[in-house]
Amino acid sequence: GKSMVTGSPDSMAFLWDMQGNVIGHFKGHGDRIYSVAFSPDGKSILTGSRDKTARLWDLNAHMLQEFKEHNGAIYSVAFSRDGKSILTGSADSIARLWDLKGNLLREFKGHMGAISGVAFSKTGDTILTGSDDMTARLWKIEGHLIRKFTGHKGAINSVAYSPDGQKVLTGSFDRTARLWSIEGGLLQEFKGHNSFINSVAFSSDGNTILTGSYDNTARLWKVVMPLKEFLASEEWGEPLSKEQKEKFGIKNEP
Numbered sequence: 001g002k003s004m005v006t007g008s009p010d011s012m013a014f015l016w017d018m019q020g021n022v023i024g025h026f027k028g029h030g031d032r033i034y035s036v037a038f039s040p041d042g043k044s045i046l047t048g049s050r051d052k053t054a055r056l057w058d059l060n061a062h063m064l065q066e067f068k069e070h071n072g073a074i075y076s077v078a079f080s081r082d083g084k085s086i087l088t089g090s091a092d093s094i095a096r097l098w099d100l101k102g103n104l105l106r107e108f109k110g111h112m113g114a115i116s117g118v119a120f121s122k123t124g125d126t127i128l129t130g131s132d133d134m135t136a137r138l139w140k141i142e143g144h145l146i147r148k149f150t151g152h153k154g155a156i157n158s159v160a161y162s163p164d165g166q167k168v169l170t171g172s173f174d175r176t177a178r179l180w181s182i183e184g185g186l187l188q189e190f191k192g193h194n195s196f197i198n199s200v201a202f203s204s205d206g207n208t209i210l211t212g213s214y215d216n217t218a219r220l221w222k223v224v225m226p227l228k229e230f231l232a233s234e235e236w237g238e239p240l241s242k243e244q245k246e247k248f249g250i251k252n253e254p
Contacts, residue, residue, distance in 0.1 A: 001038075001042065002017065002018060003015055003016060003017055003018070003023065004016050004018075005026075005036045005037075005038060005045050006036065007032075007033030007034060007035065007036045007047060007049075008032065008033055009032040009033075010032070011027070011029040011030060011031055011032055011033060011049065011051075012025055012026060012027050012029070012033070013025075013026035013033050013036055013045065013047050013057075014026070015045070015059065015061075024059060024060070024061050025061055026045065026047060026055075026057050026061045027061070028055060028063055029047065029049040029051050029053065029055065030049070030051035030053075031049055031050035031051040031073075032049065032050045033047050033048065033049050033050075034048055034049065034050060034073060034074065034075045034076070035047070035048040035074065035075060035076045035077045036048075036077070037077050037078055037079055038079075039079050039083045040079055040081060040082070040083040041083055043058065043059060044056055044057060044058055044059070044064065045057045045058075045059070046077045046078075046079060046086055047077065048073075048074030048075065048076060048077040048088055049073070049074055050073040050074075051073075052068070052070045052071065052072060052073060052074065052090075053066055053067060053068050053070070053074065054066075054067040054074050054077050054086070054088050054098075055067070056086070056100065064100075065100060065101060065102045066102060067086070067088060067096075067098050067102055068102075069096060069104050070088065070090040070091075070092050070094070070096065071090075071092040072090045072091030072092035072093075072114065073090065073091040073114075074088050074089070074090050074091075075089055075090065075091060075114060075115065075116045075117075076088070076089035076115065076116055076117050076118045077089075077118070078118050078119055078120055079120070080120045080124050081120060081122055081123075081124055082124060083100075084099065084100065085097055085098060085099055085100070085105065086098050086100070087118045087119075087120060087127055088118065089114075089115030089116065089117065089118040089129055089130075090114065090115055091114040091115075092114075093109070093111045093112065093113060093114060093115060093131070093133075094107055094108065094109055094111075094115070095107070095108040095111075095115050095118055095127070095129045095139075096108070097127075097141070106141075106142070106143050107143070108127070108129060108137075108139050108143060110137065110145055111129065111131040111132075111133050111135070111137065112131070112133040113131045113132030113133035113134075113155065114131060114132045114155075115129050115130065115131050115132075116130055116131065116132065116155065116156065116157045116158070117129065117130030117131075117136075117156060117157060117158040117159040117170075117171075118130075118159070119159050119160055119161055120161075121161050121165055122161065122163070122165050123165065124141060125140065125141050126138055126139060126140055126141060126146065127139050127141060128159040128160075128161060128168060129159065130156030130157065130158060130159040130170055130171075131155070131156055132155040132156075133155075134150070134152045134153065134154060134155060134156060134172075135148045135149060135150050135152075135156065136148070136149040136156050136159050136168065136170045136180075137149070138168070138182070147183075147184045148184075149168060149170060149178075149180050149184060151178065151186060152170065152172040152173075152174050152176070152178065153172075153174040154172045154173030154174035154175075154196065155172065155173040155196075156170050156171070156172050156173075157171055157172060157173060157196065157197060157198045157199070158170070158171040158197065158198060158199045158200045159171075159200070160200050160201055160202055161202075162202050162206045163202060163204060163205065163206045164206055165182065166181065166182050167179055167180065167181060167182060167187065167206070168180040168181075168182060169200045169201075169202060169209055170200065171197035171198065171199060171200035171211055171212075172196065172197055173196040173197075174196070175191070175193045175194070175195065175196055175197060175213070176189055176190060176191050176193075176197070177189075177190040177197055177200050177209065177211045177221070178190070179209070179223065187224075188223065188224055190209070190211060190219075190221045192219060193211065193213040193215050193217065193219065194213070194215040195213050195214040195215035196213065196214050197211050197212065197213050198212060198213065198214060199211070199212035200212075206223065207222065207223050208220055208221065208222060208223060209221050209223060
């Protein structure tokens with residue numbers, strides 16, 4: 001992209017060009033901004049704030065819509081892939097689905113702690129939420145829970161779908177990121193950060209992940225393929241590394 005947006009403790013969001021120049025100020029929230037997102041077409045910006053509201057803006061910093069129903073700070077916001085709806089996650093333990101006119105379409109209830117991460121699937125038929133209750137949850141867009149992802153030993157701060165929609169990535173206060181199958185099985189754990197992980201993302205091909213941490217580092221990690229995919233790939237003829245042997249449970253050379 002040619003620009004980026006950031007949220008600030010001073011209740012403002014800023015639009016920047018890639019040379020580091022501020023090209024837009026978004027002012028109107030009554031408290032600090034925790035989360036920001038660009039619309040898929042790049043023509044609008046969504047902000048979530050401790051003032052319990054989310055706001056939709058055009059790139060000229062004109063507020064288009066305010067979203068008011070939450071009873072706690074809004075920690076995470078996301079646009080659907082078609083740009084026609086938004087998702088908010090809040091300290092009130094509820095995720096809410098809205099249309100762009102500010103109409104509340106659905107509530108996702110069940111978490112026992114603040115929701116700090118939300119994401120839409122590529123197809124828009126499911127959503128992901130991550131919570132201080134140490135679980136991530138997969139929901140049908142109609143509102144019912146499909147499954148929980150359990151195992152983290154700290155709050156889940158960020159969630160993401162893989163590009164193919166078959167995997168889920170979570171980043172946690174326990175300093176680890178975890179990769180899961182969409183069916184709920186743990187595929188891989190990423191350890192090494194010295195403080196909690198507050199952001200996770202997949203590369204466009206799904207083979208690499210990026211984690212951002214309060215230890216002031218961002219780290220790139222390689223996604224290890226499942227055994228059946230590994231053996232079917234062009235890499236099958238290469239010697240297995242120690243890590244791959246451990247991953248696949250291979251103790252001796254054939």
